Amino acid sequence: MALISTLKPHARRHVSTIMELYPRLRLTSARRSRWRNRLVGGVPGSLHLSGRAADLSGTTADQRAALRLARRMGAVEAIDEGDHAHVAW
Ligand SMILES: [Zn+2]
Numbered sequence: 001m002a003l004i005s006t007l008k009p010h011a012r013r014h015v016s017t018i019m020e021l022y023p024r025l026r027l028t029s030a031r032r033s034r035w036r037n038r039l040v041g042g043v044p045g046s047l048h049l050s051g052r053a054a055d056l057s058g059t060t061a062d063q064r065a066a067l068r069l070a071r072r073m074g075a076v077e078a079i080d081e082g083d084h085a086h087v088a089w
Contacts, residue, residue, distance in 0.1 A: 006031035029055040053088035
C-alpha cells in the first residue's frame with residue numbers, strides 16, 4: 001500500500017498537490033501506529049496517529065516551498081524539522 005493512502009482524504013489531497021508541484025519531494029512518514037510513533041520519537045498526541053500529518057523530505061528549497069504552500073492551504077501544522085517538512089491538516 002502506498003504511504004500516501006494512509007492519510008485521511010483531506011490531508012491526502014493537500015499532500016498530493018504539494019508533491020505534484022514539487023515532484024522531487026519524498027513522503028517519508030504519514031499515518032503511524034502508536035508503536036511506530038514512539039519508535040521514531042513522535043510526540044504522544046501527534047497528528048501522524050490519526051493520518052492527518054505527513055513528512056516531506058527533499059532539498060531545503062523544496063521543503064521550504066512545501067511549508068509555504070501548506071500554510072497557504074490552511075495547514076494546522078507546518079514545521080521545519082530540518083531534514084523534513086512536517087505538515088498537517
Ligand atoms: Zn511529522
